[in-house]
Amino acid sequence: MLEKFKSDTPLDQRQDIVICNQLNKWFGSLHVLKDVSLNVKQGEVVVILGPSGSGKSTFIRTVNGLEEIQKGSITVDGIPLSNDIADIESIRKETGMVFQSFNLFPHMTILKNITLAPIWVRKWPKAKAEKVAMELLERVGIPEQAHKYPGQLSGGQQQRVAIARALAMQPKIMLFDEPTSALDPEMIKEVLDVIKTLAGSGITMLVVTHEMNFAREVADRIVLFDFGEIIEIGTPNELFDNPKHERTKLFLSQIL
Amino acid sequence: MDKNKLLTKKPQKSPYHPSTGTLDWLKKNLFSSWLNTILTFVFATIITFIGIGSVKWIFLTANWHVISANFRLLIVGQYPIAELWRVWICLTLVSFLIGLSWGLWKGTMGHLTIAVTSMYFIVGCLPFILMETRIWLLINIAVIGATYAVGKKWSKLKKSTLIGWFLMFPITIFLLNGFGVLNHVGSNLWGGFLLTLLIAIVAIVFSFPIGLLLALGRRSKLPIVRWFSIGYIELIRGVPLITILFVAQLMLPLFLGNGIDIDNVFRAMVGFTLFTAAYLAENIRGGLQSIPRGQFEAAEALGLNTTIKMTFIILPQALRAVIPAMVGSFIGIFKDTSLVAIVGLTDLLGMGKNIISNPEFLGTQMEVFIFVALVFLIFCNLMSYASRRIEQSLGVGKR
Ligand SMILES: Nc1ncnc2c1ncn2[C@@H]1O[C@H](COP(=O)(O)OP(=O)(O)O)[C@@H](O)[C@H]1O
Numbered sequence: 001m002l003e004k005f006k007s008d009t010p011l012d013q014r015q016d017i018v019i020c021n022q023l024n025k026w027f028g029s030l031h032v033l034k035d036v037s038l039n040v041k042q043g044e045v046v047v048i049l050g051p052s053g054s055g056k057s058t059f060i061r062t063v064n065g066l067e068e069i070q071k072g073s074i075t076v077d078g079i080p081l082s083n084d085i086a087d088i089e090s091i092r093k094e095t096g097m098v099f100q101s102f103n104l105f106p107h108m109t110i111l112k113n114i115t116l117a118p119i120w121v122r123k124w125p126k127a128k129a130e131k132v133a134m135e136l137l138e139r140v141g142i143p144e145q146a147h148k149y150p151g152q153l154s155g156g157q158q159q160r161v162a163i164a165r166a167l168a169m170q171p172k173i174m175l176f177d178e179p180t181s182a183l184d185p186e187m188i189k190e191v192l193d194v195i196k197t198l199a200g201s202g203i204t205m206l207v208v209t210h211e212m213n214f215a216r217e218v219a220d221r222i223v224l225f226d227f228g229e230i231i232e233i234g235t236p237n238e239l240f241d242n243p244k245h246e247r248t249k250l251f252l253s254q255i256l
Numbered sequence: 257m258d259k260n261k262l263l264t265k266k267p268q269k270s271p272y273h274p275s276t277g278t279l280d281w282l283k284k285n286l287f288s289s290w291l292n293t294i295l296t297f298v299f300a301t302i303i304t305f306i307g308i309g310s311v312k313w314i315f316l317t318a319n320w321h322v323i324s325a326n327f328r329l330l331i332v333g334q335y336p337i338a339e340l341w342r343v344w345i346c347l348t349l350v351s352f353l354i355g356l357s358w359g360l361w362k363g364t365m366g367h368l369t370i371a372v373t374s375m376y377f378i379v380g381c382l383p384f385i386l387m388e389t390r391i392w393l394l395i396n397i398a399v400i401g402a403t404y405a406v407g408k409k410w411s412k413l414k415k416s417t418l419i420g421w422f423l424m425f426p427i428t429i430f431l432l433n434g435f436g437v438l439n440h441v442g443s444n445l446w447g448g449f450l451l452t453l454l455i456a457i458v459a460i461v462f463s464f465p466i467g468l469l470l471a472l473g474r475r476s477k478l479p480i481v482r483w484f485s486i487g488y489i490e491l492i493r494g495v496p497l498i499t500i501l502f503v504a505q506l507m508l509p510l511f512l513g514n515g516i517d518i519d520n521v522f523r524a525m526v527g528f529t530l531f532t533a534a535y536l537a538e539n540i541r542g543g544l545q546s547i548p549r550g551q552f553e554a555a556e557a558l559g560l561n562t563t564i565k566m567t568f569i570i571l572p573q574a575l576r577a578v579i580p581a582m583v584g585s586f587i588g589i590f591k592d593t594s595l596v597a598i599v600g601l602t603d604l605l606g607m608g609k610n611i612i613s614n615p616e617f618l619g620t621q622m623e624v625f626i627f628v629a630l631v632f633l634i635f636c637n638l639m640s641y642a643s644r645r646i647e648q649s650l651g652v653g654k655r
């Protein structure tokens with residue numbers, strides 16, 4: 001496990017918390033990740049862009065072991081990802097994930113959704129877990145919904161609960177897979193605002209999104225995926241204003 | 257207003273037109289057209305004939321003496337009269353738990369308690385019942401009332417009550433059999449509705465965990481576990497229940513060694529349990545399949561291990577989704593217990609048949625079979641009613 005870094009350390013002097021080396025993955029005969037290598041620094045915010053079907057979700061899901069890779073190596077927070085379930089579980093303790101479709105547990109109240117993992121995985125006493133949960137609900141702006149069920153909340157509120165649920169485990173890394181793609185336009189902002197406040201709080205983030213303005217605002221680096229490969233990596237300014245690669249230019253011209 | 261109405265050619269009706277009186281209702285539902293009117297009369301005639309015939313039979317022709325004279329046999333079989341108090345103690349313990357549960361959980365339990373209490377009451381009012389029986393039933397009703405009050409006051413008793421329900425089964429078996437502490441009453445003497453209930457409850461209670469394991473096993477990543485589960489489920493589902501009962505009668509002694517003398521009731525219980533487990537496994541598997549992949553992934557992403565993920569996230573949702581199917585299986589097995597007559601046990605139906613063949617009660621098949629059917633009808637309906645209520649009360653906050 002890596003030691004906590006000092007917040008005034010410049011990015012390039014921090015340690016790598018996620019190290020992906022030459023990842024390759026196939027779904028049957030479909031080659032979805034082709035020699036993908038990416039290192040992420042502690043506290044860095046990396047936004048992943050790319051056309052749909054280019055392998056963004058698959059990539060981000062390999063980081064916490066939801067997808068297996070066939071070749072390559074991944075190290076998260078100093079723990080090498082192997083087939084050993086104990087390794088995978090200890091990596092998952094340190095990584096929170098937010099899905100496109102929220103995936104809240106519909107049979108539990110919001111509070112139970114958030115406290116379940118801290119109580120059973122972190123072994124916190126119930127009172128502590130509930131206190132932390134309420135603080136997080138406060139932070140994402142919906143403390144009054146604590147005793148409702150997910151089905152009674154709007155999409156934007158559900159996604160904010162999902163963020164709180166992931167944060168309750170106090171992860172070092174947060175993975176977001178298109179967190180606003182399933183939302184009505186008027187709810188996108190409330191969720192993006194929550195994610196923005198997280199960026200720069202010291203937590204490492206990998207975010208797959210199609211929200212360009214948001215990407216430009218929060219990203220330390222942007223990664224562009226196409227056909228299972230990383231086409232280009234750069235700061236928002238480099239990538240948006242001076243794209244080097246033809247396919248980056250094509251992608252940006254289509255989306256902007 | 258009235259004028260307006262008269263002026264328009266057709267009085268304007270709202271699409272939803274609640275009928276105002278009985279006459280209206282009759283007109284709309286039974287006499288809306290010529291054809292309808294004819295059908296109404298035809299059916300009314302048929303129903304009247306059937307009705308009159310039934311009433312005549314029930315009150316004049318039928319010889320209910322066969323039921324009253326054999327009531328004890330139908331309910332508890334050959335269980336020795338001197339030891340009947342043990343059955344009563346069991347029933348009283350159940351009443352104790354029912355009342356307590358009603359006070360603690362209210363809602364659904366309330367309706368069930370009322371059903372049980374009224375059953376006690378109705379049986380207690382039957383004219384041919386012994387005084388002793390009446391007293392026991394009265395005690396049971398009193399126990400329900402008293403424990404209800406206790407449960408209402410002490411909400412902390414929930415856990416103990418659940419444990420009580422779990423202990424109920426071994427206690428019942430112990431009391432009924434005696435196991436040397438009390439006089440031994442062999443299960444060859446257990447019969448009638450008591451036997452029906454015991455076999456059904458054992459099958460239901462024990463098939464559930466086995467079915468659950470089989471359902472999980474069928475999805476296991478370990479090939480041996482998976483193939484065993486598939487093999488078991490498909491084997492059992494491909495064979496008639498009667499065959500399994502015969503096999504259990506003949507094979508069980510072979511498996512467990514010749515020295516041990518296993519009684520018939522136990523063999524039948526094993527057969528029913530193994531049979532129900534396979535069907536239950538398939539029900540539960542259906543529920544597991546209905547859970548979206550995102551639920552598994554969300555649980556895994558939080559770092560929950562398989563046990564916690566299944567216990568708190570997947571199974572609660574999967575089981576809730578298949579309550580109707582599971583209760584369907586339970587009702588099925590409850591009725592199928594009547595097949596034990598074939599392997600020589602005298603359950604409710606078997607006892608009924610014995611009574612009919614007694615020359616003293618010649619020609620009373622109808623009365624006996626109707627009584628047996630009525631008992632099954634009441635209990636099956638109670639089960640499906642309970643299932644509907646449980647579904648409703650679990651429906652809170654459903655997606
Ligand atoms: N479970 C799966 N089985 C087979 N193919 C899959 C599976 N998941 C994704 N794919 C395929 O892998 C490719 C990459 O998918 P994905 O990572 O979801 O792309 P993105 O998130 O960039 O839209 C797509 O062609 C998709 O059809």
Ligand SMILES: [Mg+2]
Nearest residue numbers: 056057058178
């Ligand atoms: Mg995707």
